[in-house]
Amino acid sequence: xxxxxxxxxxxxxxxxxxxxxxxxxxxxxxxxxxxxxxxxxxxxxxxxxxxxxxxxxxxxxxxxxxxxxxxxxxxxxxxxxxxxxxxxxxxxxxxxxxxxxxxxxxxxxxxxxxxxxxxxxxxxxxxxxxxxxxxxxxxxxxxxxxxxxxxxxxxxxxxxxxxxxxxxxxxxxxxxxxxxxxxxxxxxxxxxxxxxxxxxxxxxxxxxxxxxxxxxxxxxxxxxxxxxxxxxxxxxxxxxxxxxxxxxxxxxxxxxxxxxxxxxxxxxxxxxxxxxxxxxxxxxxxxxxxxxxxxxxxxxxxxxxxxxxxxxxxxxxxxx
Numbered sequence: 001x002x003x004x005x006x007x008x009x010x011x012x013x014x015x016x017x018x019x020x021x022x023x024x025x026x027x028x029x030x031x032x033x034x035x036x037x038x039x040x041x042x043x044x045x046x047x048x049x050x051x052x053x054x055x056x057x058x059x060x061x062x063x064x065x066x067x068x069x070x071x072x073x074x075x076x077x078x079x080x081x082x083x084x085x086x087x088x089x090x091x092x093x094x095x096x097x098x099x100x101x102x103x104x105x106x107x108x109x110x111x112x113x114x115x116x117x118x119x120x121x122x123x124x125x126x127x128x129x130x131x132x133x134x135x136x137x138x139x140x141x142x143x144x145x146x147x148x149x150x151x152x153x154x155x156x157x158x159x160x161x162x163x164x165x166x167x168x169x170x171x172x173x174x175x176x177x178x179x180x181x182x183x184x185x186x187x188x189x190x191x192x193x194x195x196x197x198x199x200x201x202x203x204x205x206x207x208x209x210x211x212x213x214x215x216x217x218x219x220x221x222x223x224x225x226x227x228x229x230x231x232x233x234x235x236x237x238x239x240x241x242x243x244x245x246x247x248x249x250x251x252x253x254x255x256x257x258x259x260x261x262x263x264x265x266x267x268x269x270x271x272x273x274x275x276x277x278x279x280x281x282x283x284x285x286x287x288x289x290x291x292x293x294x295x296x297x298x299x300x301x302x303x304x305x306x307x308x309x310x311x312x313x314x315x316x317x318x319x320x
Contacts, residue, residue, distance in 0.1 A: 007056035031194035083142025087131030232287035241284035
């Protein structure tokens, strides 16, 4: 597992990460989200030993990564954004070299290289020169590099950047397959990617962790969400039926052709409120033709928590 305690990084007077605290449990797949300049990449570089914290502690599988960085990084497979590769090497040569650097036993290197080539869906390019590969293929070589030593903990920074839709699906399937087998922290700007692969997320803004928890809980934490309904009846009748409903924060109606009315209902809590609203409308003799959710998505939560971070300065050595 990963545990970060009061992690801080300063560049002179500027604070890039400020007292960040979070954890990732063994076998979890967790999204790490934040706008550009929020402190994401700086945090990842500290966890992976590329930067030394100004203050705070980092524990990787119980190893103090600040006091024993070499022991900690042996447990981590890191795929940075904009993967640095040796363009003059062939893919298998590069991965063999990386396996040697990571201490993979000599007798196991070929097996591990073959395995990570298959896992990252890049086996068909094993004999190609890296500099001649497309961006998507280079991205997958970086993923193979993160996997080559079979580490228990993976940190993936924008793992689907540059991939086409089919390749993105393959990588997402691969990440989902690690559930319960490896601990994975996925940093990305693509929120649907988090919803497709992760069960929990950590959101960072201005160097602070502003939210952490299961995706369902994060979607609820902003309070009001909305539902859209198509009703057989008048807007006045809808408003009257919902006027005193405790879960309703607002009603906006738009007449359509015939007897139908489009209704947008603000709700304090989506869990049972939609069912209660439908029941109240039916009790008032109004027919409910259609019900659709609106709002309450991870994107809504992210925007609400990080909107004031839009003008943040780039991080030291990178934009994210």
